[in-house]
Amino acid sequence: MFDKRESLIGLSPTHKDDPDGFEVKPKGGGQNYVIHIAPFCRHHNILIEATERFAEPGLRPEGFLTLDLKNTINVSHRRKRRL
Secondary structure (H helix, E strand, O other), rough: OOOOOOOEEEEEHHHHHHHHOOOOOEEEOOEEEEEEEEEEHHOOOOOOOOOEEEEEOOOOOOOEEEOOOOOOEOOOOOOOOOO
């Protein structure tokens, strides 16, 4: 789900074989997880230019994970190209 006015993404649990689902993968052995949602972003015209971490992901009582696009931290480790 996407609320364009609030710039808020909402994710709900689904089963492993759901063709519209996005796999949540653990990262770094800690409390971090990665979700590759580029197709979702393209579909909703969400422009994300680098790898972003959501500063305060939320969990609604209904079971939705909320990701606020207004509150992210760039975690891209790309090096600038030399000219």
